[in-house]
Amino acid sequence: MRRNARFFLLVGLAGLGLRLFFVLCFPGVVDDSRFYADIAKNWLQHGIYGVTDSGKIVPTLSRLPGYPAFLAAIFAIFGINNFRAVLLVQVLFDLGTCFLIADVARRLLSARAAKAAFLLAAICPFLANYAAAALTETLEIFFTALRWILLCVA
Numbered sequence: 001m002r003r004n005a006r007f008f009l010l011v012g013l014a015g016l017g018l019r020l021f022f023v024l025c026f027p028g029v030v031d032d033s034r035f036y037a038d039i040a041k042n043w044l045q046h047g048i049y050g051v052t053d054s055g056k057i058v059p060t061l062s063r064l065p066g067y068p069a070f071l072a073a074i075f076a077i078f079g080i081n082n083f084r085a086v087l088l089v090q091v092l093f094d095l096g097t098c099f100l101i102a103d104v105a106r107r108l109l110s111a112r113a114a115k116a117a118f119l120l121a122a123i124c125p126f127l128a129n130y131a132a133a134a135l136t137e138t139l140e141i142f143f144t145a146l147r148w149i150l151l152c153v154a
Helices: 005-025 031-046 066-078 083-108 111-123 125-131 137-153
Strands: 050-053 056-059
Touching (some): 005 083, 005 111, 005 125, 031 050, 031 066, 066 137, 083 111, 083 125, 111 125
């Protein structure tokens, strides 16, 4: 990667620009996003992993705690319901995913394959659009790619 630092920098900047375009122009805060945020807020403010129902907090098992915990951490740092901060942090995770994908390709194939994989992941509008949606997909893809790295090392 050091030999190709300029390539990775330029393509990474292009990927960053694409993701920021989606975040700024088409932010995706949907009903599911608000549901996750409600769980996160209740967990953060009241210590209850639950949803608000008719003004009362009702414990729930309807969602796994990973994404609500992520939202709670972002809300604790940047303010409750700050979905812009959530999306910007997801952009960083998504760019990290591009590097993880490139590293998997390098380990399994070659440095040339790593460059191709990084290019395809960084400029793929489908992946970039996930970063602009306050949903679980960005983190799920990141941790799936991380799992592949850990499998390659083992």
